[in-house]
Amino acid sequence: MTAPALARPRIAERAAGVTDSAPWLGRLMLAPAVVYIALVVGVPFLMAIGYSFSTVTIGTSTPRFVGLENFRSALEDTAFLKALGNTAIFSLVSQTLVIVLASILAIALQRKFRGKWFVRLLILLPWVAPISLGSIGWLWIFDPVYSVINWTLRHVGIFGPDTWPIWLGQPNLAMASIIGVHVWRTMPLATVISLGGLSSIPQDIHDAAEVDGAGFFRHLFVITLPLVLPILLVAVLFGLVFSITDMIVVYVLTRGGPFDSTQVLASLAFFKSIDGGDLSGGAAVALFLLPVLAVCAVLLLRLARRAEVV
Amino acid sequence: MATVETRALRKEFTGHTAVDGVDLAIQEGEFLVLLGPSGCGKTTLLRMIAGLETQTSGDILIGGRLVNDLPPRARKIAMVFQSYALYPHLSVAKNIAFPLKAQGAPRASIAGEVERAAKMFGIERLLQRKPRQLSGGERQRVALARAMVRHPDVFLLDEPLSNLDAKLRNLARDELKQFQRRLGTTTIYVTHDQVEAMGLGDRIAVMNGGKVRQLGRPQEVYDEPADTFVAGFLGSPPMNLVPMEGVLVGFRPEQLLPPAAAAREDAGATVPMRFAVERVEHLGAGRLLYGTLPDYAPNEKIIVSLAYTVHSSIEAGHSYDFRVHLSNLKFFDPATGVRVPARPLPARRSA
Numbered sequence: 124m125t126a127p128a129l130a131r132p133r134i135a136e137r138a139a140g141v142t143d144s145a146p147w148l149g150r151l152m153l154a155p156a157v158v159y160i161a162l163v164v165g166v167p168f169l170m171a172i173g174y175s176f177s178t179v180t181i182g183t184s185t186p187r188f189v190g191l192e193n194f195r196s197a198l199e200d201t202a203f204l205k206a207l208g209n210t211a212i213f214s215l216v217s218q219t220l221v222i223v224l225a226s227i228l229a230i231a232l233q234r235k236f237r238g239k240w241f242v243r244l245l246i247l248l249p250w251v252a253p254i255s256l257g258s259i260g261w262l263w264i265f266d267p268v269y270s271v272i273n274w275t276l277r278h279v280g281i282f283g284p285d286t287w288p289i290w291l292g293q294p295n296l297a298m299a300s301i302i303g304v305h306v307w308r309t310m311p312l313a314t315v316i317s318l319g320g321l322s323s324i325p326q327d328i329h330d331a332a333e334v335d336g337a338g339f340f341r342h343l344f345v346i347t348l349p350l351v352l353p354i355l356l357v358a359v360l361f362g363l364v365f366s367i368t369d370m371i372v373v374y375v376l377t378r379g380g381p382f383d384s385t386q387v388l389a390s391l392a393f394f395k396s397i398d399g400g401d402l403s404g405g406a407a408v409a410l411f412l413l414p415v416l417a418v419c420a421v422l423l424l425r426l427a428r429r430a431e432v433v
Numbered sequence: 434m435a436t437v438e439t440r441a442l443r444k445e446f447t448g449h450t451a452v453d454g455v456d457l458a459i460q461e462g463e464f465l466v467l468l469g470p471s472g473c474g475k476t477t478l479l480r481m482i483a484g485l486e487t488q489t490s491g492d493i494l495i496g497g498r499l500v501n502d503l504p505p506r507a508r509k510i511a512m513v514f515q516s517y518a519l520y521p522h523l524s525v526a527k528n529i530a531f532p533l534k535a536q537g538a539p540r541a542s543i544a545g546e547v548e549r550a551a552k553m554f555g556i557e558r559l560l561q562r563k564p565r566q567l568s569g570g571e572r573q574r575v576a577l578a579r580a581m582v583r584h585p586d587v588f589l590l591d592e593p594l595s596n597l598d599a600k601l602r603n604l605a606r607d608e609l610k611q612f613q614r615r616l617g618t619t620t621i622y623v624t625h626d627q628v629e630a631m632g633l634g635d636r637i638a639v640m641n642g643g644k645v646r647q648l649g650r651p652q653e654v655y656d657e658p659a660d661t662f663v664a665g666f667l668g669s670p671p672m673n674l675v676p677m678e679g680v681l682v683g684f685r686p687e688q689l690l691p692p693a694a695a696a697r698e699d700a701g702a703t704v705p706m707r708f709a710v711e712r713v714e715h716l717g718a719g720r721l722l723y724g725t726l727p728d729y730a731p732n733e734k735i736i737v738s739l740a741y742t743v744h745s746s747i748e749a750g751h752s753y754d755f756r757v758h759l760s761n762l763k764f765f766d767p768a769t770g771v772r773v774p775a776r777p778l779p780a781r782r783s784a
Contacts, residue, residue, distance in 0.1 A: 327518035330485050334589075335579070336506035336535035345531075349522045 174406035181400040193407035203408060205383050206391040210412070212298065213387055214366035217305045221362055222355060224306070225313035230347070232314070233321050250311035258375035261304050265290035265376070291377050294384035301385050304372050309365060313358040320354030321347070353428075360423040367412055388412060435496030435509070435586035435619055436461050437482060442491035444477050444643075451477040453643035454491070462617045464610070466634035468624060470666070474643040475623045476591055482621065483589050484508050496586055506535070508587075511580035515592040517572045519564040525551075525575050526560040532583045550582040553612070570601050577609075581616060588613070588620040594629060606632055627667050631655065639663045658683075658763065661770035673735040674765065675726060678779040681765040682729075686721075686738035688761040691745040695756035703756040704778060708737065713749050722747060729779075 141147050175193050177186040197203045228246060232239065249257060264271050267289045276282040290300045324347065332346045348355075370389035373379060379386035379394065386394075388408055396405020437459040444452040452474040459465045467475040480486040482493055484505035493500050500508050511532070519528050529547045538546070551557045554574040564572060573593060580588060593609070594602045610633055613620050624630055630637050631651040638648045639662075647659040658664035664672040664683050672683045695703050707728050714721040722737040737755070739747070747753065764773045 325516065325518070327514045327516045328520065330480075330483075330505075331512070331514060331518035331520075332531075332535075333485065334483055334505045334510060334512045335532040336583075337531070338506070338535070341535055346520060350520075 171406040171410060174403050175410050177403055179402040179406075181402060186403075189403075193403050194411065197404065197407050197411065202383055202386065203388075203391065203411075206379075206386045206388050206408075207411075209298070209383075209385060210367060210387040210389075213302060213305070213385075214363055217302045217309070217366055218359060218362040220302070220306045221310050221313050222359055225310050225317050225358065226348070226351075226355065228310070228314045229317035229321055230343070232318060246314055247311050249308050254308060254371055255375065257308065258304065258372060261300075261307075262291075262376060265300055267292060292381055294381055297377050297381060297385045301372050301376055304376065305366065308372065309362055313362055316358040316361070317351065317355060320351040323354070324350050353426075356423050356426055360420060363419060363423075364416055367416060436494075437587055437619060437621065438492075438494040438497075439478070439482070440492040440494070442478065442481060442493065443489045444474070444481060444486060445489045450643050452481065452488075455640075455643075455645055457638060457645065457648070459619060459621060462619055464613055464620045464622065464633060464635045466622045466624060466630040466637045467640055468627060468630040468634075468637050468666075469640035471625055473640045475625075475640050478640070479512075479589050479591055479621060479623050482587075483510055483512050509585055510587045510589055511583070511585035512589040513573075513576045513580050513591065513593045515595055517564075517576040517593075517596075519572060519575055519579070521564050523563075524560065525556065525562050525564070525567070528564070528575060529560075529579045529582050532579060536583055538583070546582055550578040553581070554578045569597050570605065573597060573605060577612070581612070581618070585618065588618050590620065590622045592624055593622075595624070595626070602629075609633065627669070631667075639666060641666070657772075659772055661765050664763065664765070670721070670736045670738065672763070675730045675733050675735060676767060677729050679767065680773065680776065681767050681770075682778070683763040683765060684757050684761050686736045687740070689735075689737045689755050689757045690739070691743065691747070692754060692756050693745060694739075694743045695758070702759045704759055704762070706755050706757060707752050708735075708755040709752045710747055710749050713747060717741075719743075720747070727752065 141151065174186075176190060177188050179186045232243060232246075263269065270290060272290070273282060273287055277284075277286070288296055291297050328346065328350070329342070332342050337346065367387075368389055370387060370393055373385055373387055373390040374393070377385045379390050388411060392405045392409035395408060396402045399405070437457070439455050439457045442452055442455045443450065455474075455478055457465070467478060469475045477486060481488050482495075484500065484503060484507075488501070495508055495510070520531065523531065526547055529550055530543050533543045533546055547560070548557070551560055554577055556571060556574050556578060559567060559571060559575070564575070567575065573596070576593065590609075594605050597605055606629060622629075622633060634651055636649060637651055637654050638645045639654060640646065641662050647654055647663045649657075654663060655667050658667065658672065661674060661681060661683070664674065668685060670686050672685050673689075674681045674683045676682075689706065689708065692705075706726050708722070708724055709727050710722050710724040712723040714723070719741050720739045720743075722739065724735065724737070725731050725733060726735060739745075745753075762775065762778070764775055765771065766773050
């Protein structure tokens with residue numbers, strides 16, 4: 124064969140090279156995500172770490188390295204300690220509720236019944252609706268004057284003429300309210316994850332339990348829940364991390380009030396650094412739970428792997 | 434132990450009928466095999482007896498008691514699934530104990546019962562393991578132990594051997610039959626494997642299209658098939674069905690023999706048939722001959738199976754005078770496939 128005849132197929136081979144090589148194709152397809160995360164999450168994250176060890180404020184041009192000073196002063200700040208406690212209550216209570224309710228919902232949604240698609244749609248709605256829209260709806264529901272909850276409960280006769288709670292204005296009620304909205308908002312994802320876990324259990328296992336004589340509760344607690352546990356743990360992990368790092372419900376509904384009773388770390392960091400101009404102090408608050416979150420993530424992932432079956 | 438009876442049992446799924454009016458009466462301690470190709474309704478029938486599927490119409494009686502509306506747990510049955518359906522997160526011991534606990538057996542007696550069941554199936558040393566640490570054969574034994582531990586009235590087995598490799602399957606089949614004999618528990622066994630069915634069943638119900646085509650002892654179903662479906666489904670290779678003047682004549686591949694071999698058998702008159710051999714397969718334990726019967730149906734391929742004890746030399750491309758015993762010829766209606774009474778063979782085309 125002559126040389127020119129050989130050259131032509133070689134060009135064609137090279138053109139097909141990138142998409143044919145699995146490692147390079149993989150890198151190529153991952154690249155946009157990696158670049159995006161690096162720029163939008165990675166860079167600000169590193170900047171925040173840098174800020175938390177220095178004295179940056181909005182307007183300073185010569186930051187000074189101060190070591191752990193920002194963290195030390197945060198620990199002496201009563202507002203910070205309050206926010207830390209609130210964050211714990213907010214995330215733990217909301218995620219406990221979410222996981223219980225999502226499991227019940229998922230189990231119910233596994234059964235066949237009329238109008239199932241409609242129920243599914245309703246449940247997914249909070250997740251697909253923009254949160255600002257949803258929260259504004261909730262603002263109206265909790266409104267001190269026009270609260271539909273109060274109006275309904277009074278007309279049903281549960282509230283007497285003197286009962287008219289101010290949902291977002293009384294400290295305990297405000298916390299309960301933001302937990303309620305957060306549960307409403309994060310439950311769809313947990314439900315979908317649990318549903319995925321439930322449908323991964325082979326039907327034979329359920330049939331065997333049925334034939335073996337298990338009643339509803341034995342079936343649920345001895346067979347179904349243990350088998351779906353690894354996936355439920357993933358839902359808990361997502362939920363916890365999301366609850367600890369998110370501030371939108373607090374920001375829209377209460378701005379941390381009344382008297383900081385609903386202030387969480389994420390919202391405190393925002394108010395401190397953006398509204399207050401203390402970038403270093405805010406960064407320290409925001410990063411405070413990073414080790415906790417990291418440990419939480421590693422623990423849950425390890426648990427999930429250990430509980431994995433089949 | 435109990436009898437199991439189904440009366441005009443039907444199951445319709447949207448758009449098709451899975452089980453179409455099945456009447457069965459299974460005696461106490463009997464081993465009944467439901468045999469049929471996939472999609473014939475045998476598993477659906479078993480699941481209805483178990484209570485895992487609700488019938489569209491008809492009745493199910495276990496031990497003479499109508500169980501139509503009883504949930505599976507109230508039917509005193511145990512089931513072994515094709516996948517074994519062991520609980521993957523529980524140890525072998527807990528798997529076997531599960532039905533006892535669910536039944537509310539006294540705590541003190543459970544450990545002993547589990548031990549006894551494990552010993553019976555030779556899996557005592559596996560009790561602390563998880564199912565994923567077991568081989569296929571071990572899983573199958575655990576599934577059987579879990580099924581028998583609470584002394585059910587009826588065993589329901591859904592292709593329990595199909596996930597085992599061929600060698601293990603023969604062994605497991607033999608063991609299964611022995612256990613069933615020893616326990617004397619009424620057993621319904623679903624399979625698509627005719628060898629399993631022939632080997633295990635006291636009786637076989639051959640199913641197709643949601644109906645029981647024939648019910649009888651293995652030899653009966655093999656020797657006297659009720660229709661062409663049964664004739665073709667049982668036996669490997671299946672029965673030869675040769676169209677001859679308005680009737681289908683059937684005979685088994687091992688029943689058309691060279692004269693020397695045919696003569697050695699004592700029973701009755703034989704019919705000569707010229708057999709044109711086209712190809713010979715040597716299979717070790719015997720030979721398969723492919724060819725036609727030029728005098729009766731020159732275009733119909735038939736298969737003849739010769740045991741290794743038949744020494745006649747046969748070569749492809751030659752015709753031989755073979756013989757078949759008259760009593761081995763079965764006649765079927767070509768339109769309906771149903772068996773019809775024996776009749777004289779039509780005249781040969783070239784005498």
